[in-house]
Amino acid sequence: xxxxxxxxxxxxxxxxxxxxxxxxxxxxxxxxxxxxxxxxxxxxxxxxxxxxxxxxxxxxxxxxxxxxxxxxxxxxxxxxxxxxxxxxxxxxxxxxxxxxxxxxxxxxxxxxxxxxxxxxxxxxxxxxxxxxxxxxxxxxxxxxxxxxxxxxxxxxxxxxxxxxxxxxxxxxxxxxxxxxxxxxxxxxxxxxxxxxxxxxxxxxxxxxxxxxxxxxxxxxxxxxxxxxxxxxxxxxxxxxxxxxxxxxxxxxxxxxxxxxxxxxxxxxxxxxxxxxxxxxxxxxxxxxxxxxxxxxxxxxxxxxxxxxxxxxxxxxxxxxxxxxxx
Numbered sequence: 001x002x003x004x005x006x007x008x009x010x011x012x013x014x015x016x017x018x019x020x021x022x023x024x025x026x027x028x029x030x031x032x033x034x035x036x037x038x039x040x041x042x043x044x045x046x047x048x049x050x051x052x053x054x055x056x057x058x059x060x061x062x063x064x065x066x067x068x069x070x071x072x073x074x075x076x077x078x079x080x081x082x083x084x085x086x087x088x089x090x091x092x093x094x095x096x097x098x099x100x101x102x103x104x105x106x107x108x109x110x111x112x113x114x115x116x117x118x119x120x121x122x123x124x125x126x127x128x129x130x131x132x133x134x135x136x137x138x139x140x141x142x143x144x145x146x147x148x149x150x151x152x153x154x155x156x157x158x159x160x161x162x163x164x165x166x167x168x169x170x171x172x173x174x175x176x177x178x179x180x181x182x183x184x185x186x187x188x189x190x191x192x193x194x195x196x197x198x199x200x201x202x203x204x205x206x207x208x209x210x211x212x213x214x215x216x217x218x219x220x221x222x223x224x225x226x227x228x229x230x231x232x233x234x235x236x237x238x239x240x241x242x243x244x245x246x247x248x249x250x251x252x253x254x255x256x257x258x259x260x261x262x263x264x265x266x267x268x269x270x271x272x273x274x275x276x277x278x279x280x281x282x283x284x285x286x287x288x289x290x291x292x293x294x295x296x297x298x299x300x301x302x303x304x305x306x307x308x309x310x311x312x313x314x315x316x317x318x319x320x321x322x323x324x325x326x
Contacts, residue, residue, distance in 0.1 A: 084133070086162040089144035090155060093119075093134045094170070095126040102173035104318045105131040107159055111183030111206075112149065112236075113227035114140050116298045118182055118205070124311045130318075131170055135159045137188075139229035146230025149239045152188035153195060153247075160198055176200060176321055178314055181207060183271065183297065190249045193258050201317050202260040203310055204249075206268055206297050209275040209282070212244035253282035260287040261313045263306065265295025288313070 084094045097103050106125050110117050114137070122132035137155055139147025156179065163172050178201035181189025186207030193199045208214055221233040221240075228236070253260075260283060264276035273291065280289045290309050295302040 084162075086135070086159055089138055090158055090162075091136050091141075091143050092159065093122075093136075095122045095132040095134075096170055097126050097129050097131055099129065099171065102171045102176075103129060103131050104176035104178070104314075104321075105133070105163060105170075105172045106178045106180055106314065107156065107163070108132060108134045109152070109156065109179060109181040109185030109188050110134070110137070110140070111185050113224040114185075115227075116182060117141075118180065120303055120307050121180065121310055124307050125314070128311060128315060130314075131163075131172060133159060133163060139231065140227065144229075147228035149184060149187075149236075150242050152185070153191040156188050156192040157196060160196065164198070174198065176318055178203065178317070180205065180310065184208065187211070187243060187247075187249050190252055190256070191247050193260075194247075194252045194255055200258055200321060201314065202256065202258050203263065203314070204260070204276075204279065205263045205306070205310070206265065206271050206299075207249065207262065207276065207279060208271050209248075209250045209278040210244070211240065211248055214271065214275070215240060250278055250282050253279050253287065254284055256283065256287075259317050261310070262287050262289045263292070263309060264289070265292050265297065265299060265302065267294050268297045270297040 080094075080096050082094050082096065084092050086092055106122070108118050108122055117134050119134070122134055125132045135155065136143040137147065137149075137152050138145035160177070163170070163177075164174060177199055179189040179192060179199050180203040181187065182205045186204035189202050189204060190207070193202045215237075218233055218237065221236040225231050225233055225236070262276045262279050264271075264273050266273055276289055276291075280287050290313070292299065292302050292305050292309070295306070299306040
């Protein structure tokens with residue numbers, strides 16, 4: 001039977017019970033549960049303490065020491081959400097998973113201006129045992145420098161360098177790295193995958209096929225200027241017009257060797273559905289296209305469907321993809 005819930009800090013618990021030999025952090029999207037293993041079989045029942053406050057956890061004492069056999073309960077590092085400095089200008093948010101072995105890792109790339117960062121996808125991937133890094137492009141959302149959408153594939157390479165340089169800290173599986181590009185970020189994902197073999201899988205969400213065909217309005221560019229350092233509506237339009245040509249996504253799709261998922265809402269009011277269909281066609285129909293009925297550009301009323309589709313596809317890919325240790 002469970003004792004009545006009471007409030008205490010982790011420090012108080014450690015002082016109270018000297019039999020504790022190991023603390024293990026598990027994670028969910030809404031709370032962190034700290035499982036405590038005891039040295040002796042002196043407890044016949046589980047005891048739970050509800051811990052309140054920023055430095056408190058929900059703790060559960062387990063008497064079953066076999067639980068230590070599960071690698072997810074023996075982390076060399078613990079699940080967290082951390083702001084990270086990638087270099088002197090780029091920043092991001094890392095959703096790190098538990099574990100003591102290399103983890104598949106996703107790099108999430110926002111659109112313009114980037115108000116939708118797919119944090120729900122990052123959290124779900126973390127719960128599935130992935131690391132997820134949301135990159136803030138230069139000049140956007142706290143990153144230094146001036147915004148330039150044409151340079152974003154270079155910034156993806158910088159983020160990959162950062163993740164792989166930190167492998168001893170986060171145990172990134174270099175053989176299982178995926179990029180998830182949202183809207184404009186899908187171009188950075190596709191161009192980066194064409195350039196960089198370190199990327200092993202690609203997900204395009206509401207992606208643009210042809211920058212020579214789709215041009216956003218001056219009204220749109222003017223509206224996003226306040227969020228993008230060093231930008232003007234004229235500069236943004238010039239950058240947009242420079243993203244067609246040799247590295248137009250439509251022209252690169254047939255060159256990609258990585259498994260690719262194309263997600264698109266049938267009611268996308270910004271990037272019409274035919275862009276996803278064109279990307280699939282350009283891939284030689286190798287890319288998988290998943291449509292979400294009635295979803296708009298940001299999946300505002302269809303987030304759970306989007307998260308399930310993207311993370312489910314990545315999980316299936318990850319289970320079939322050789323690891324860096326293979």
